[in-house]
Amino acid sequence: MNNPPDIAQDPAEHEEYAHGVQQHVSRYLMVGGLLLFFTLLTVALSYVDFGGFFSWLFHIHISQEGSRKLNIAVAIAVAAFKASLVALIFMHLAAEKRLIYRVLIFTGLFVLVLFWLTYLAWYDPITR
């Protein structure tokens, strides 16, 4: 029998433990609120003409194409920030065992290779 029936048989000990989890709860609510806020922010930012704004600010010319690329970069940055909030807080990656980090490091490497293959296929030096 390797499974204990419960982690806290002693009521006092359980009270302390429950208090610890209760503190997490407010953090989860805060992160949820942040995620909703950043969702609205990313929608709003997608309608901002960054090209026009930076052209005006720095007196340089930014094409429509360049402006769209700026919008894409901003949206991806916001999405990456939201995703890391989900991963770190909701998925408890901020404090996890080493083995899981090892698994994820390899996952990250494989994803990079995957996108690199796509890049190779797109940037084909023979046919282009």
Place this chain on the structure above:
Amino acid sequence: MEIPYTISTRPDTGLWNAKIGIWLFLASEVMLFGGLFSAYVFLRLDAQPGEWPHGLLNVPIGTFNTAILIVSSVTVVLAWAALKMRRYNAYWWYMLATILCGIIFLFVKLYLEWPPKFSHYGVFIKPEAREKYEPYLGNHRREEKGLEPRIEITGHLENHEALTDSNIKEYEIALDPVNADPDNPSHDRPHFIPLPATEKVAKIDKQDVERIDSFGPWHSAYFASYFTITGLHGAHVLAGVLVFLYMWLPVSKKVYQRNPEHLANRVEVSGLFWHFVDLIWIFVFPLFYLL
């Protein structure tokens, strides 16, 4: 026989087994979605000017669904915390909220978002005939401003029989605002709230048409990747709802009564899956709806 290490941790890994299991599974899921996302990047980079449509999806609906998934991620983590604090009633309500959020997400996707796409049409004009349809395409002004050309006229197909009857020589399209008033600068960027098709009907000679397609996966690389990725994501949402339903039903109360930590761990791993599905959507939403 009891399954080992469902609650206590294995000495060599420092983890209970299901936790490693779900993370290995999620690693494989990252590769599955990663393949599709890299296909999206490839298709988008390779699209010719005008071939990658913008502003065809309903942004408020997409925003609503994003919010629904975020709320469900919060409720599932609260359900887990409630179990950790041994409050089964609170757990039950949080789990119910999560399941309802998942169902609302699927309902919005399958009843509000997808079906109208199949009755909305895009008529791709042959390059040599585009000058003839300048009043609907507005490409002179777009070229001047350095914008991508428009290559299709979209709207509601008025004469469906034209699709099959070769005696009918023209398609009649009730135009979307973008084609009804193509030189209006407000159409240069997608609208937040999509405007309905106008009363203005355009007659398009079949000889000038490269192809006509509804907004299904066959319409373009954009819609093909949209339906593939949101479809696979929707299947994941459905799977999550089914798992949560099992955790919520009275069957799972027995697990709780036998050992509350066991149910808490089950909710934690299924929650990890659910957060992952939320995380995928966080990328899907801007890539398809906003950019």
